[in-house]
Every structure is written in C-alpha cells, then in structure tokens.
Amino acid sequence: MTGVAVHLLGLRRTFGSVHALDNLDLSIAPGEFIALLGPSGCGKTTALRVLAGLEDADSGEVLVGGKDVTALPANKRDMGMVFQAYSLFPHLSALDNVKFGLKLRGRKASPNRAGDMLDLVGLTGFENRFPHQMSGGQQQRVALARALAIEPSVLLLDEPLSALDAKVRVQLRDEIRRIQTEIGTTTLFVTHDQEEALAVADRVGVMRAGKLEQLATPAEIYQAPASAFVAEFVGLSNRLPGTIIDEEIEVLGHRLPLIAPSSSSSPATALVRPESVTVEPHPDGEGRVVTTSFLGPISKVTVTVGEVLVVAQIASDRLASLPAGAPVRVTLSPSPVALA
Known part of the structure; x- marks a missing residue:
C-alpha cells in the first residue's frame, strides 16, 4: 500500500x-x-x-x-x-x-x-x-x-x-x-x-x-x-538562573551555548535537561543532595546549589553513593539550551 x-x-x-x-x-x-x-x-x-x-x-x-x-x-x-x-x-x-x-x-x-x-x-x-x-x-x-x-x-x-x-x-x-x-x-x-x-x-x-x-x-x-x-512540555527541564554573555549563558559557573543565540547581556533562565547534569560525591562540593527517587534503571537526584534546586538523572546503581545531605560537585554538559 x-x-x-x-x-x-x-x-x-x-x-x-x-x-x-x-x-x-x-x-x-x-x-x-x-x-x-x-x-x-x-x-x-x-x-x-x-x-x-x-x-x-x-x-x-x-x-x-x-x-x-x-x-x-x-x-x-x-x-x-x-x-x-x-x-x-x-x-x-x-x-x-x-x-x-x-x-x-x-x-x-x-x-x-x-x-x-x-x-x-x-x-x-x-x-x-x-x-x-x-x-x-x-x-x-x-x-x-x-x-x-x-x-x-x-x-x-x-x-x-x-x-x-x-x-x-x-x-x-x-x-x-x-x-x-x-x-x-x-x-x-x-x-x-x-x-x-x-x-x-x-x-x-x-x-x-x-x-x-x-x-x-x-x-x-x-x-x-x-x-x-x-x-518544557517535551521532557523535564531545570529552570536555572544565569546571565547571557557573548551569545552564551553562564549558569552555576558553566558557560553553555544557546539553541537560539541572544546578544543581550542580561539575566535569563536556562532550561537544562536533567541528563545534562552530573553530580559526583565530593567533600568540598558546592551542592547538597536533598532527595533521591528510584525509577528503575535510572534515578532522579535533587540537589541544592546555594538557593538553586537542580535535578539530575543518574544510573540507579549510583544511588548508594548519594545519600540525602551528601556534599556533591555539580557540572553541566555543554549541550545547547533554550531560554525560558
């Protein structure tokens, strides 16, 4: 046919x-x-x-x-x-x-x-x-x-x-x-x-x-x-505050490219996918684990960095190393992001 x-x-x-x-x-x-x-x-x-x-x-x-x-x-x-x-x-x-x-x-x-x-x-x-x-x-x-x-x-x-x-x-x-x-x-x-x-x-x-x-x-x-x-409708996104600098946005100390570049230097909100967030246990980490959610092969970890809440997606076999209250280092992958 x-x-x-x-x-x-x-x-x-x-x-x-x-x-x-x-x-x-x-x-x-x-x-x-x-x-x-x-x-x-x-x-x-x-x-x-x-x-x-x-x-x-x-x-x-x-x-x-x-x-x-x-x-x-x-x-x-x-x-x-x-x-x-x-x-x-x-x-x-x-x-x-x-x-x-x-x-x-x-x-x-x-x-x-x-x-x-x-x-x-x-x-x-x-x-x-x-x-x-x-x-x-x-x-x-x-x-x-x-x-x-x-x-x-x-x-x-x-x-x-x-x-x-x-x-x-x-x-x-x-x-x-x-x-x-x-x-x-x-x-x-x-x-x-x-x-x-x-x-x-x-x-x-x-x-x-x-x-x-x-x-x-x-x-x-x-x-x-x-x-x-x-x-925001398709998939989950973190809404993270940042500042647009040279057609990129600086978020949590990371410079990220924009899907639609903007030349204005001003505060903005970046939409960052949870899988673009990496959390690693670190005694001097700037973040703290708030909660974890087991979802099968993957799990969700919610972290505070200062007053900012960040959700990361991780392999579930890493949950044991990220108990609530644990200090963590948070990094963002350099994937292009949209602005809210």
Missing part, C-alpha cells in the same frame, strides 16, 4: 471565543507517521476530526492525495479511524467486527481479508472471540484491524492507547509503528503522551492554542526545541 500526501491549509475552527484551530497549516508526506502532541485544549483532536470529516472547519482546506476533500462527508474520505473507545459490536466476534468495516464501506475484498488483518495485529486464534472475552489491548487490536481492513489512504489514531495499562500500551504502541511501517499508510496519531509521540513518529508536531509550535523529528523536538513551551 502506498501512502498519500495530506495538506491542512489555513484551518480555523472556533468554539465561542476559543480558537481550537488558529490558521493551522500541516503537511504530511506520503507514508509518513505524524504525531500531534500537546496539552488538553490545544487543538490536536480538532485537527484530526477536521481531517476525518467529523468536524467542519470555519475556513481553510483539506487536501488528500492532491484532491480537495474539504466538503466531503467522512464516509467519502477513505480514512480508517481508531479512537480511545474501542467501539466494537459486543454481539459480533473479532472476525465479524473486522468484516463489518468492509461491509460498511461496501469494499470488495478477498474472503481471507479480515483474517489476514487479525494476523497482522497479532490476533491469530482470536477470530471467534467476542469483545467481552478479550482484554482491552486485544479489543484495541481488533479496532485497528478493522480500520486497516478497508485499506484506507489515511489512518487516523485519536488517543488509541490512553485507556490501556502501561505495559500493554508500550507493546501496542510498538505494534502500531511496526504495522504502519510495513503497509506504508499515511498516519496521523494524536496523543497527550510525549513518550508515545517521540517513540513512534517520523515527525512530531507540538501544538499550543490551535497552532503548531514546532514540527520536527523526535530528536530535534527534544534536543533543539523551537520555543520555551516546547522545551
């Missing part, structure tokens, strides 16, 4: 005085997997619903495969949709739920199409089970198989994993990416979970107040955020 290009051009959508979409432009390449990420109310679900034809934009255009579909109803847009609610028919088996999607669209498919889709999502042997006989993750796989069975030109995923427990969510997240890569369907994935977005997408769009703050690869979003909002 070959994906199609999708273009959202100048989309506006208001609900009373709220601008859910504020002149939104978004282009998705054929076969690309785009994740829209942002806080509640940022417009990411509205953008998906306008693309799906479930919501009308006040203005703007929706182009799919070079065709203007702005005025087409949802059932004429050739899109597969998977939502947070599984929306399976309780009286139909897994196989019949998938077949129903084909019948609803009037698609002629091979007799084995529904079974092949269940195989694709890892549900071989579950064909005759009813929804109440399956776990939440298995039901969501059936919903995904049903969406894929019609061979949609675009696959739309609206928070499809948020109702699942953590382990199943990671497993199904990886399966969705594997399947999408295998079949090459252009995909728009909406989530509020930054880890999900960074893990599966070719590019991530961070939204705020109906606009895209940044659209870039996961690595670029994390390592080179275009704004303070992106830097």
Whole structure:
C-alpha cells in the first residue's frame, strides 16, 4: 500500500471565543507517521476530526492525495479511524467486527481479508472471540484491524492507547509503528503522551492554542526545541538562573551555548535537561543532595546549589553513593539550551 500526501491549509475552527484551530497549516508526506502532541485544549483532536470529516472547519482546506476533500462527508474520505473507545459490536466476534468495516464501506475484498488483518495485529486464534472475552489491548487490536481492513489512504489514531495499562500500551504502541511501517499508510496519531509521540513518529508536531509550535523529528523536538513551551512540555527541564554573555549563558559557573543565540547581556533562565547534569560525591562540593527517587534503571537526584534546586538523572546503581545531605560537585554538559 502506498501512502498519500495530506495538506491542512489555513484551518480555523472556533468554539465561542476559543480558537481550537488558529490558521493551522500541516503537511504530511506520503507514508509518513505524524504525531500531534500537546496539552488538553490545544487543538490536536480538532485537527484530526477536521481531517476525518467529523468536524467542519470555519475556513481553510483539506487536501488528500492532491484532491480537495474539504466538503466531503467522512464516509467519502477513505480514512480508517481508531479512537480511545474501542467501539466494537459486543454481539459480533473479532472476525465479524473486522468484516463489518468492509461491509460498511461496501469494499470488495478477498474472503481471507479480515483474517489476514487479525494476523497482522497479532490476533491469530482470536477470530471467534467476542469483545467481552478479550482484554482491552486485544479489543484495541481488533479496532485497528478493522480500520486497516478497508485499506484506507489515511489512518487516523485519536488517543488509541490512553485507556490501556502501561505495559500493554508500550507493546501496542510498538505494534502500531511496526504495522504502519510495513503497509506504508499515511498516519496521523494524536496523543497527550510525549513518550508515545517521540517513540513512534517520523515527525512530531507540538501544538499550543490551535497552532503548531514546532514540527520536527523526535530528536530535534527534544534536543533543539523551537520555543520555551516546547522545551518544557517535551521532557523535564531545570529552570536555572544565569546571565547571557557573548551569545552564551553562564549558569552555576558553566558557560553553555544557546539553541537560539541572544546578544543581550542580561539575566535569563536556562532550561537544562536533567541528563545534562552530573553530580559526583565530593567533600568540598558546592551542592547538597536533598532527595533521591528510584525509577528503575535510572534515578532522579535533587540537589541544592546555594538557593538553586537542580535535578539530575543518574544510573540507579549510583544511588548508594548519594545519600540525602551528601556534599556533591555539580557540572553541566555543554549541550545547547533554550531560554525560558
């Protein structure tokens, strides 16, 4: 299956005085997997619903495969949709739920199409089970198989994993990416979970107040955020006071490069990732350990340096050497930082 290009051009959508979409432009390449990420109310679900034809934009255009579909109803847009609610028919088996999607669209498919889709999502042997006989993750796989069975030109995923427990969510997240890569369907994935977005997408769009703050690869979003909002929303950041000197910022005695250089010599706040902070036990260290948090293979250490709180990320096997109250030396890696 070959994906199609999708273009959202100048989309506006208001609900009373709220601008859910504020002149939104978004282009998705054929076969690309785009994740829209942002806080509640940022417009990411509205953008998906306008693309799906479930919501009308006040203005703007929706182009799919070079065709203007702005005025087409949802059932004429050739899109597969998977939502947070599984929306399976309780009286139909897994196989019949998938077949129903084909019948609803009037698609002629091979007799084995529904079974092949269940195989694709890892549900071989579950064909005759009813929804109440399956776990939440298995039901969501059936919903995904049903969406894929019609061979949609675009696959739309609206928070499809948020109702699942953590382990199943990671497993199904990886399966969705594997399947999408295998079949090459252009995909728009909406989530509020930054880890999900960074893990599966070719590019991530961070939204705020109906606009895209940044659209870039996961690595670029994390390592080179275009704004303070992106830097703070994606991942954790220390807010450390400093002074801009010669287009760098001096923080805790360290000179750090800026992602967006500034020539003004003035006080500023640097956003420093915890993994860019190193803490080492030292009898003459300027810092003191306040608390530690065990998080599995990595742990979090909170340190005070004067009146400044600094959070560092360390390997958990180092926790024993950093008890509360221990003096430590704090260093910052010379990675470029954003300003708050």
